[in-house]
Amino acid sequence: MSNAKIPDPAFAQSIIDAGGKTLDLCYQCGTCTGSCPSGRTTAFRTRQLIRKAQLGLKDDILPSDELWMCTTCYSCVERCPRDVDIVDIIILMRNMAVQKGYMAEDHKKVGASLLKTGHTVPSSDKMKALRTSMGLPADPPTTISDAKAMADFHKIMEKTGFVKLIGGQ
Amino acid sequence: MTNDKFALFLGCVAPLRYPGIEKATREMFKALGYNLKEMPGAGCCPAPGVIRSFDQATWLALAARNLAIAEKEGCDILTICNGCYGSLFDANHILHEDPAMLAKVNEILKGIGMHYSGKVQVRHFADVMFNDIGIEKLQQKITNPLNMNVAAHYGCHFVRPSKIKHLDDPERPHILDELIGWTGAKSVPYAEKNMCCGAGGGVRSRDGKFALSFTETKLKNMKAAKADYIIDVCPFCHLQFDRGQKDLPGYNLPVIHLAQLYGMAMGLPRASLGLEAHEIKVNL
Numbered sequence A: 001m002s003n004a005k006i007p008d009p010a011f012a013q014s015i016i017d018a019g020g021k022t023l024d025l026c027y028q029c030g031t032c033t034g035s036c037p038s039g040r041t042t043a044f045r046t047r048q049l050i051r052k053a054q055l056g057l058k059d060d061i062l063p064s065d066e067l068w069m070c071t072t073c074y075s076c077v078e079r080c081p082r083d084v085d086i087v088d089i090i091i092l093m094r095n096m097a098v099q100k101g102y103m104a105e106d107h108k109k110v111g112a113s114l115l116k117t118g119h120t121v122p123s124s125d126k127m128k129a130l131r132t133s134m135g136l137p138a139d140p141p142t143t144i145s146d147a148k149a150m151a152d153f154h155k156i157m158e159k160t161g162f163v164k165l166i167g168g169q
Numbered sequence B: 001m002t003n004d005k006f007a008l009f010l011g012c013v014a015p016l017r018y019p020g021i022e023k024a025t026r027e028m029f030k031a032l033g034y035n036l037k038e039m040p041g042a043g044c045c046p047a048p049g050v051i052r053s054f055d056q057a058t059w060l061a062l063a064a065r066n067l068a069i070a071e072k073e074g075c076d077i078l079t080i081c082n083g084c085y086g087s088l089f090d091a092n093h094i095l096h097e098d099p100a101m102l103a104k105v106n107e108i109l110k111g112i113g114m115h116y117s118g119k120v121q122v123r124h125f126a127d128v129m130f131n132d133i134g135i136e137k138l139q140q141k142i143t144n145p146l147n148m149n150v151a152a153h154y155g156c157h158f159v160r161p162s163k164i165k166h167l168d169d170p171e172r173p174h175i176l177d178e179l180i181g182w183t184g185a186k187s188v189p190y191a192e193k194n195m196c197c198g199a200g201g202g203v204r205s206r207d208g209k210f211a212l213s214f215t216e217t218k219l220k221n222m223k224a225a226k227a228d229y230i231i232d233v234c235p236f237c238h239l240q241f242d243r244g245q246k247d248l249p250g251y252n253l254p255v256i257h258l259a260q261l262y263g264m265a266m267g268l269p270r271a272s273l274g275l276e277a278h279e280i281k282v283n284l
């Protein structure tokens, strides 16, 4: 039997403790849902997600797709009459989902790119040629062209557990 | 006299997908008397939608490393991307508000011989153009006034969340429209102008089709308002509109970053604008 609807107050508390102090302030007016571009053409309801979080419906939230439908556009945050940090709360729950192993393959690839070059997108020979033709260095003066900087960048990701988290090297 | 105040933060999408945005920014600021410093060894900001959603502690520590690089150079940070601005501004804000968090991050930075004390300001280049440089100095440099109808796309993380950024009215922003107007181009009003392009929050990488549904709504409204170009202030929105139109038949609106627009208006050589990298050809 599914236990998806069993409230877990400890989950709501863990969001609050992690920085989502404004979670309790939501009085379910629905202004966020009415402002949300993601909910227009889909069943995603910001108000409902916040309600689920208040109730601690952890098993409903963490594996869900809806958790990842927010573009972090902040339209709701601008209008919420209770100053709920909606985006921060969604991000905290995403962090918890990732900790539980719920992470899209395409997102793992973005993480892997960060581990490799310190950037979310790779370069290419074509890009290097274009940069050079414009009088820019073939590679930008970033982690992508600086082995020491890349090693430092990687060290931070080891230390915070990110390397392990996304199953990378 | 040159102004040494800013170090240029490149991020990922500008230097590795649309280097014309980087080049035009460098040339424009040089012409305006700024000597933009480098941020040697900087990395991804890191991206607010993906990396922050995966692990906030990692996001904060990597952002602090970037902030520390600028601090070492004795500079404030100039960003050319809403995502970089969003991440670095937010991270800086957290580190300012929360000394315990700053101490924790510095423990991590110590492992690579770095330290951040919180002295850096993070700025968006359009904010600097509008508020620091201003109409007079910018218009003095305009040798090739533009005559075109454009749709201004602010994106999400330039003026929002306004409670920490305080740059502009979040519901009716005007900075970008004014900056466009100063070049001679006309920013046309269109429906749902403040709407997101669809790319943010990790949505583009996780569900590209869903992201495109936002993009299509925006394009439809821009086209209905008879805009001939899209002007953005973010390489990621830029990419979403430019590459997105390949998969959206019936649309062919060239996408131009504000730095490229000023490059045109200031008469920079076309080669400095990197328009070859654009999917939707810019015939100007």
Ligand code: SF4
Binding pocket: A025, A026, A027, A028, A029, A030, A031, A032, A033, A046, A047, A050, A079, A080, A081, A082, A083, A084, A086
């Ligand atoms: S706008 Fe704020 S108070 Fe209203 S439902 Fe949404 S989060 Fe709750």
Ligand code: SF4
Binding pocket: A032, A035, A036, A037, A038, A039, A046, A069, A070, A071, A072, A073, A074, A075, A076, A077, A086, A087
């Ligand atoms: S920030 Fe997320 S939940 Fe809020 S309006 Fe934008 S997409 Fe919807």
